[in-house]
Amino acid sequence: MRDEEKKLCQEPIIEARKLTMAYGSLVVQKDLNFKVRTGEVKVIMGGSGCGKSTLLQHLIGMMAPAAGEIFFFGEPIPSEEGRLRNLRKRFGVLYQGGALWSSLTLAENVALPLEEYTDLNKREIAELVDFKLSLVGLSGLGRRYPSELSGGMKKRAGLARAMALDPEVLFFDEPSAGLDPLSSRRLDELILSLRETLQATIVVVTHELDSIFAIADSALFLDSGKKTATAEGDPRKLRDDENAPSSVRKFLRREADS
Amino acid sequence: MSDQGRQFGVEVREEEGEVVWSFSGEWVLRVASNQRRDVYRKRLVHSLREGRKIRLEMKRMKDWDTSFLGFLEALRKTGVNEHGCTFVDESVPDGMRKLMNLAKAVPEVPSEKSEKPDSFLTQVGLGTVGVFQGIRCYHEFIGKLLLDFGRLVLGRASWRTKDFWLALQQAGPQALPIVTLLAFLTGLIIAFIGAIQLQKLAADIFVADLVGLSMTRELAAVMTGVIMAGRTGAAYAAQIGSMRVNEEIDALQSLGISPIQFLVLPKVIALVLMMPLLTAFANVVSIFGGLLVAMGVTDVTVAQYHWQIVGAVSGIDVLVGLFKSMIFGVIIALSGCYRGLRCGKDAASVGRATTSAVVTAITWIVVFDALFAVVFHILGI
Numbered sequence: 001m002r003d004e005e006k007k008l009c010q011e012p013i014i015e016a017r018k019l020t021m022a023y024g025s026l027v028v029q030k031d032l033n034f035k036v037r038t039g040e041v042k043v044i045m046g047g048s049g050c051g052k053s054t055l056l057q058h059l060i061g062m063m064a065p066a067a068g069e070i071f072f073f074g075e076p077i078p079s080e081e082g083r084l085r086n087l088r089k090r091f092g093v094l095y096q097g098g099a100l101w102s103s104l105t106l107a108e109n110v111a112l113p114l115e116e117y118t119d120l121n122k123r124e125i126a127e128l129v130d131f132k133l134s135l136v137g138l139s140g141l142g143r144r145y146p147s148e149l150s151g152g153m154k155k156r157a158g159l160a161r162a163m164a165l166d167p168e169v170l171f172f173d174e175p176s177a178g179l180d181p182l183s184s185r186r187l188d189e190l191i192l193s194l195r196e197t198l199q200a201t202i203v204v205v206t207h208e209l210d211s212i213f214a215i216a217d218s219a220l221f222l223d224s225g226k227k228t229a230t231a232e233g234d235p236r237k238l239r240d241d242e243n244a245p246s247s248v249r250k251f252l253r254r255e256a257d258s
Numbered sequence: 259m260s261d262q263g264r265q266f267g268v269e270v271r272e273e274e275g276e277v278v279w280s281f282s283g284e285w286v287l288r289v290a291s292n293q294r295r296d297v298y299r300k301r302l303v304h305s306l307r308e309g310r311k312i313r314l315e316m317k318r319m320k321d322w323d324t325s326f327l328g329f330l331e332a333l334r335k336t337g338v339n340e341h342g343c344t345f346v347d348e349s350v351p352d353g354m355r356k357l358m359n360l361a362k363a364v365p366e367v368p369s370e371k372s373e374k375p376d377s378f379l380t381q382v383g384l385g386t387v388g389v390f391q392g393i394r395c396y397h398e399f400i401g402k403l404l405l406d407f408g409r410l411v412l413g414r415a416s417w418r419t420k421d422f423w424l425a426l427q428q429a430g431p432q433a434l435p436i437v438t439l440l441a442f443l444t445g446l447i448i449a450f451i452g453a454i455q456l457q458k459l460a461a462d463i464f465v466a467d468l469v470g471l472s473m474t475r476e477l478a479a480v481m482t483g484v485i486m487a488g489r490t491g492a493a494y495a496a497q498i499g500s501m502r503v504n505e506e507i508d509a510l511q512s513l514g515i516s517p518i519q520f521l522v523l524p525k526v527i528a529l530v531l532m533m534p535l536l537t538a539f540a541n542v543v544s545i546f547g548g549l550l551v552a553m554g555v556t557d558v559t560v561a562q563y564h565w566q567i568v569g570a571v572s573g574i575d576v577l578v579g580l581f582k583s584m585i586f587g588v589i590i591a592l593s594g595c596y597r598g599l600r601c602g603k604d605a606a607s608v609g610r611a612t613t614s615a616v617v618t619a620i621t622w623i624v625v626f627d628a629l630f631a632v633v634f635h636i637l638g639i
């Protein structure tokens with residue numbers, strides 16, 4: 001059992017091969033090759049508009065690659081609706097804007113996936129929702145509507161919803177944008193403990209350097225000029241590695257172009 | 259991998275004055291069934307007594323997920339808040355303790371909303387206040403609109419010609435196909451019903467009077483109004499409403515730009531200009547539709563029909579119709595924009611704004627049409 005798990009950890013849970021992403025004829029990124037291993041925290045970084053959110057859309061199967069392929073658990077993303085849905089059940093996604101359902105309260109937002117996909121009764125759902133909300137620091141606010149929340153609170157509520165089903169893979173698009181340093185620290189801790197305790201694989205888009213160094217096992221750097229990934233690896237090593245592309249080192253050291 | 263043989267459980271025992279909760283098996287969503295959990299919950303709640311110390315033991319636990327933590331946290335809260343129990347979690351696995359501490363890191367906000375519904379009196383009171391506030395808001399809106407219109411006439415408004423052309427395009431040419439189709443069919447239907455009745459009296463030729471008068475004076479304007487309320491009025495409400503949801507309206511206001519000048523005026527003016535044109539077109543098309551029926555069902559010729567129409571329909575009738583259509587244009591644009599501006603900040607209220615824009619517009623169109631009928635009758639027009 002243990003050995004089997006070890007072996008699983010070597011297996012990439014997600015793999016992109018020669019992935020090209022485009023909106024119509026506008027190519028956003030091309031020739032991306034990378035792997036996300038089971039149980040790792042993968043950070044996707046890069047300048048604004050370089051295609052990070054677009055990459056997430058591809059990884060969760062919402063957009064089809066213009067060229068190349070994406071593999072999940074060793075298989076290409078299914079095109080058939082039913083199987084795609086089954087695959088997506090194993091994902092939790094936090095969208096850049098939170099994407100809370102505005103006609104539902106916070107608690108109902110987090111409860112919806114539980115009601116859809118588990119046979120828990122009302123009381124248990126309520127307990128679980130309370131716990132998830134308290135994990136993101138929103139306990140007691142379950143009865144508010146999204147329009148009554150601040151931007152950072154919406155973000156955190158989106159996070160709670162993404163985690164509702166304890167999914168195997170979590171995709172977070174800029175989870176710490178709009179958060180104060182303290183909340184953002186707590187978020188890093190949360191991400192790390194999710195990985196540790198639930199063996200979740202986590203793909204995070206973020207710009208926060210502190211966060212990147214705190215959580216990332218591996219980082220993928222997308223370049224908007226070259227339109228492809230220019231570096232991949234442990235961000236601490238990339239920062240100090242003289243062979244790494246200078247744009248990446250500058251990004252990680254927060255140096256301005258001179 | 260069947261879930262059948264998998265177990266989960268909890269044991270309660272007393273040890274050196276402490277209560278020990280000893281969890282075992284797999285406490286995960288897939289395995290732990292509702293009924294069993296309920297039984298366990300009752301057992302655990304039962305062991306919560308005043309000021310007791312409760313030790314959590316998880317040595318025999320094989321697997322867990324956050325559903326277990328939700329279960330446990332709820333019990334812990336009851337225990338601490340209602341019975342003053344203390345919990346000892348020394349033997350809790352590290353990862354689980356971390357998550358539990360994270361959950362406790364931010365204190366709970368005392369819930370500010372009462373679950374109790376308002377009493378009947380409160381509801382009536384709030385409703386009444388709401389109605390008066392609504393009326394006030396509407397007056398404010400009309401007032402601002404008139405002021406901004408004045409500024410526009412004086413050339414002191416921030417007016418974007420491009421937006422205006424776009425609004426004209428949407429309210430005019432793009433609405434033409436649907437207006438044409440429906441006007442043509444209405445003309446056809448009225449002529450058909452009329453022709454069958456009039457034939458009995460051998461008064462076939464009066465089909466022309468029937469179609470001509472009813473369309474030019476009443477139906478063309480009302481029909482175009484209803485179509486435009488459903489088409490353009492709804493679009494105005496939805497567009498402005500979603501701009502409110504996105505805080506675009508706030509952004510305009512914070513720049514000192516009046517959303518009424520920027521968004522509402524071009525739309526109102528465009529619709530007021532386009533409605534008479536659409537109505538005039540509807541007149542022509544519906545009369546043509548009537549002609550087809552007249553020729554097909556009765557023996558009326560084109561020339562007869564033409565002269566009959568010219569004799570029956572006066573310029574005044576046409577003008578009355580066109581005038582009404584302009585007023586309807588104002589009504590449609592105002593209800594659309596007003597509802598859009600008053601929209602809440604969530605998606606559902608955009609839907610409500612759209613619905614109520616259409617309903618308001620159609621209601622007022624019919625009410626005003628009735629008013630006009632009376633007024634014109636008194637004036638003898």
Ligand SMILES: Nc1ncnc2c1ncn2[C@@H]1O[C@H](COP(=O)(O)OP(=O)(O)OP(=O)(O)O)[C@@H](O)[C@H]1O
Binds near residue numbers: 026028047050054
């Ligand atoms: N729906 C769309 N249609 C056409 N182009 C788009 C669309 N959405 C995004 N783009 C373009 O694709 C590129 C990548 O967008 P994306 O949202 O993935 O950026 P990002 O890396 O997430 O940026 P940020 O850090 O600002 O969120 C951008 O240049 C953007 O202009």
Ligand SMILES: [Mg+2]
Binds near residue numbers: 052053054
């Ligand atoms: Mg983005």
